[in-house]
Amino acid sequence: MSQETLSNLLQENRRFAPPPELAASANATAETYAEAAEDRLGFWARQAERLSWSKPWGEVLDWTNPPFAKWFVGGELNVAYNCVDRHVEAGLGDRVAYHWEGEPGDTRTLTYADLQGEVNKAANALLELGVRKGDRVAIYLPMIPELPISMLACARIGATHSVVFGGFSADALRKRIDDAQAKLVITADGGYRRGKPSALKPTVDEAVAETPSIEKVLVVRRTNEPTATHERDVWWHDLVDGQSDEHEAQPHDAEHPLFILYTSGTTGNPKGILHTSGGYLTQVAYTHHAVFDLKPETDVYWCSADIGWVTGHSYIVYGPLANGATSVMYEGTPDTPHRGRWWEVIQKYKVTIFYTAPTAIRTFMKWGDDIPAGYDLSSLRLIGSVGEPINPEAYVWYRHHIGADRCPVVDTWWQTETGGIMISPLPGVTEGKPGAAMRPLPGVSVDVVDDQGQAVPNGGGGFLVVKEPWPSMLRTIWGDDERYVKTYWSRFEGMYFAGDGAKKDDDGDLWLLGRVDDVMLVSGHNISTTEVESALVSHPKVAEAAVTGATDPVTGQAIVAFVIPRGAAEGTEGEGFAKELRDHVAKALGPIAKPRQIMVVPELPKTRSGKIMRRLLKDVAENRSLGDVTTLTDGSVMDLISAKLPAAK
Numbered sequence: 001m002s003q004e005t006l007s008n009l010l011q012e013n014r015r016f017a018p019p020p021e022l023a024a025s026a027n028a029t030a031e032t033y034a035e036a037a038e039d040r041l042g043f044w045a046r047q048a049e050r051l052s053w054s055k056p057w058g059e060v061l062d063w064t065n066p067p068f069a070k071w072f073v074g075g076e077l078n079v080a081y082n083c084v085d086r087h088v089e090a091g092l093g094d095r096v097a098y099h100w101e102g103e104p105g106d107t108r109t110l111t112y113a114d115l116q117g118e119v120n121k122a123a124n125a126l127l128e129l130g131v132r133k134g135d136r137v138a139i140y141l142p143m144i145p146e147l148p149i150s151m152l153a154c155a156r157i158g159a160t161h162s163v164v165f166g167g168f169s170a171d172a173l174r175k176r177i178d179d180a181q182a183k184l185v186i187t188a189d190g191g192y193r194r195g196k197p198s199a200l201k202p203t204v205d206e207a208v209a210e211t212p213s214i215e216k217v218l219v220v221r222r223t224n225e226p227t228a229t230h231e232r233d234v235w236w237h238d239l240v241d242g243q244s245d246e247h248e249a250q251p252h253d254a255e256h257p258l259f260i261l262y263t264s265g266t267t268g269n270p271k272g273i274l275h276t277s278g279g280y281l282t283q284v285a286y287t288h289h290a291v292f293d294l295k296p297e298t299d300v301y302w303c304s305a306d307i308g309w310v311t312g313h314s315y316i317v318y319g320p321l322a323n324g325a326t327s328v329m330y331e332g333t334p335d336t337p338h339r340g341r342w343w344e345v346i347q348k349y350k351v352t353i354f355y356t357a358p359t360a361i362r363t364f365m366k367w368g369d370d371i372p373a374g375y376d377l378s379s380l381r382l383i384g385s386v387g388e389p390i391n392p393e394a395y396v397w398y399r400h401h402i403g404a405d406r407c408p409v410v411d412t413w414w415q416t417e418t419g420g421i422m423i424s425p426l427p428g429v430t431e432g433k434p435g436a437a438m439r440p441l442p443g444v445s446v447d448v449v450d451d452q453g454q455a456v457p458n459g460g461g462g463f464l465v466v467k468e469p470w471p472s473m474l475r476t477i478w479g480d481d482e483r484y485v486k487t488y489w490s491r492f493e494g495m496y497f498a499g500d501g502a503k504k505d506d507d508g509d510l511w512l513l514g515r516v517d518d519v520m521l522v523s524g525h526n527i528s529t530t531e532v533e534s535a536l537v538s539h540p541k542v543a544e545a546a547v548t549g550a551t552d553p554v555t556g557q558a559i560v561a562f563v564i565p566r567g568a569a570e571g572t573e574g575e576g577f578a579k580e581l582r583d584h585v586a587k588a589l590g591p592i593a594k595p596r597q598i599m600v601v602p603e604l605p606k607t608r609s610g611k612i613m614r615r616l617l618k619d620v621a622e623n624r625s626l627g628d629v630t631t632l633t634d635g636s637v638m639d640l641i642s643a644k645l646p647a648a649k
């Protein structure tokens with residue numbers, strides 16, 4: 001980053017008011033902001049009362065040793081009890097917790113009473129395997145019910161889980177197991193992806209051959225594909241099914257480690273982000289209630305994320321269950337067996353609240369408007385987005401084609417590190433602006449600062465920071481307090497540095513501009529990848545775009561854009577198309593943002609959670625061999641891209 005602030009180029013004037021019926025009975029109102037502003041800690045203390053505590057807390061926040069926070073000091077609770085048992089005790093045992101849909105079309109319905117029995121059996125099984133409070137358990141499962149069941153079983157007995165995306169390599173799994181010194185891995189023979197069984201167990205075998213901390217491997221049978229068995233292996237159906245479905249949950253300290261989740265970051269070893277119990281559950285329950293306006297008696301909620309990503313932890317498992325929600329959980333990919341599968345799921349379960357990622361939305365734009373148009377999506381009342389900045393055009397497409405111009409869109413900004421949503425519209429209060437995440441939630445203190453850590457005025461751009469501790473904040477990087485302090489709390493005195501660029505518009509609303517590491521410096525101007533990508537996606541022939549800065553002898557860096565055309569679009573090849581796009585960007589943002597080069601590609605490299613890996617595109621643009629590709633969803637994508645391209649000039 002240079003001394004200059006980030007550019008602030010894109011103009012977007014469309015506005016969408018909250019639907020009056022939603023506003024009239026919204027869970028969060030304008031007063032909520034005022035209430036939280038008046039007494040932030042009092043506000044969070046009231047939110048913590050959504051949970052059931054075995055022992056009341058004393059202080060709300062202990063911040064005497066910053067940046068090491070303790071929330072709800074001395075309080076005790078059991079997270080699994082809060083997510084499951086207390087709903088059963090309240091007479092809601094027959095309410096569906098999960099409508100689970102397997103990729104091949106098999107289904108399972110789990111009520112809260114069913115979930116209680118399953119979690120208790122799994123907890124008893126973990127105890128039989130010698131897992132104790134404080135031990136770490138690695139979970140490497142597909143999107144099947146045993147995944148949330150395993151997480152809750154760990155939470156119940158006080159073991160700390162570390163979920164690793166099914167599909168990460170043996171090496172990635174081994175590193176994570178070693179770092180956490182996990183005792184047990186829970187896995188499956190495989191899962192279904194793209195219409196085929198996809199094996200997991202061989203990867204685990206390869207990983208644990210070199211992880212001395214692992215004592216046992218607990219294996220769910222999902223695909224029935226033959227797998228090698230080892231002495232350390234135990235089948236789930238042999239061990240768990242026969243256990244008692246009773247288990248008495250013990251209370252754990254509010255700061256007891258609930259889970260570790262690894263984020264790769266751009267350099268170095270993955271960081272084990274540590275989340276604890278009371279504060280985490282308070283914030284995910286509250287935000288799920290307020291941002292999605294959840295009415296647990298009537299809503300059917302679906303978050304399409306993978307549980308291996310923090311979004312799945314907080315908004316498929318802990319938030320929705322703490323609130324007694326009915327959720328849909330889907331195992332597979334959006335295009336199996338056909339490209340309308342997700343819309344078919346919404347139609348089938350009459351989903352009312354839908355939460356997905358911009359990468360998925362742009363893929364649907366590429367596939368064409370007629371696909372969602374073939375399904376009845378009239379049950380939807382609210383739709384959300386997470387993971388990347390949502391380009392204004394993708395927002396408007398989502399609102400129109402999925403939300404029937406009726407559903408508010410909540411663009412939610414947060415991170416693995418923040419644990420829960422931090423910036424988002426409140427659907428009954430906020431007038432939506434396509435592309436803006438809008439305002440910090442009540443009780444959350446966020447700002448945009450310049451290089452010196454000074455708040456920028458409205459209309460300015462800079463670095464996104466969090467100014468006060470929040471309940472679901474990460475507590476440290478597992479085993480590395482020093483790296484925690486250095487990575488997040490050293491860039492600006494007394495503030496959490498998120499690593500994202502942002503701007504405040506003239507109304508003071510927030511627009512996220514992508515990771516500051518991705519900002520391009522062209523002829524002395526900082527240009528955000530997000531704004532150029534959004535300008536490209538606003539061209540009617542473009543579905544997706546990714547840009548990166550490549551070294552240039554004249555301008556320092558030059559913008560290189562990779563674009564995927566929309567399915568039905570014609571005339572998307574050759575120099576004519578490239579010129580059309582370059583002119584379009586120049587018109588939208590000014591000549592400085594004009595890409596030097598446009599490359600039409602069939603796919604973009606993405607992480608498992610759908611984020612574009614611009615670092616790899618930079619390698620292509622600068623004619624380098626590729627860096628670390630271990631977190632890439634699909635390794636063949638880079639070959640596809642390279643094969644299609646002339647060498648970058």
Ligand code: 6R9
Pocket residue numbers: 263309310311385386387388389390411412413414415416417437498499500512513514515609
């Ligand atoms: C939840 C999650 C965190 C990074 C974050 C930012 C980007 C997430 C966003 C968004 C703009 C949004 N990000 N949501 N950017 N608008 N609504 O994604 O966690 O995987 O740790 O990623 O994702 O760059 O810093 P995680």
